[in-house]
Amino acid sequence: MFSGIIEEAAQVVGLNTEQENLHITMSCSFVNELTIDQSVAHNGVCLTVVSKTNNTYTVTAIHETLQRSNLGLLEIGSKVNLERSMMMNGRLDGHIVQGHVDQTAVCSEVKEADGSWYFTFEYPFDKEMAKRGYMTVDKGSVTVNGVSLTVCNPTDQSFQVAIIPYTFEHTNFHQLKPGSVVNIEFDIIGKYVSRMMTF
Helix, strand or coil: CECCCCCEEEEEEEEEEECCEEEEEEECCCHHHCCCCCEEEECCEEEEEEEECCCEEEEEECHHHHHHCCHHHCCCCCEEEEEECCCCCCCCCCCCECCCCCEEEEEEEEEEECCEEEEEEECCCCHHHHHCCCCCCCCCEEEECCEEEEEECCCCCEEEEEECHHHHHHCHHHHCCCCCEEEEEECHHHHHHHHHCCC
16 A cells, blocks of 8 residues: 655666566665565655665566557656555555556646646546546546646546646656556546445
8 A cells, every 4th residue: 555655756777677576776876775575666656676786776577568669668767656554553645556557648748837737638538437436537646657736627538737846856756747657546536436426
């Protein structure tokens, strides 16, 4: 379980394909605090630490994960938003994030707004999926590349988020531009409410 509050935008230092799996090696400031089998969210995707050195750690993304997320687009040097799993004895600063990415979306516009930025993202609309809570609502929560954000101006197939300077500088949002592919996780509470309404 995660909160969507990013700890670090870290760098990919190794990519190794093995059959349909992709082994991703990362360098970050808290490598020495990680343990094998620990969960870490990578652009919002929960992956398990499978090996580590003094300076790096490696996780493995399977075929399904690569199909649903932007991790297959990573290159050496790519910045990835990282968050370790939430500690249950503290404040929940973001919202409840599972680390189970629902799909990708494409950035369609970046607009500067006197010190902050508005990013617009588009995704394919599926009426049946929307009935099951795979949608955004005004002032609701959404996770973009692992970042907990508040939705504004949603349509059936798009939404905007406002990004403050701190988030822009300390996540990979500063690298996003029109055409960039991001991971999105819709709000789990919305999914449960939608499901209950079908009974």
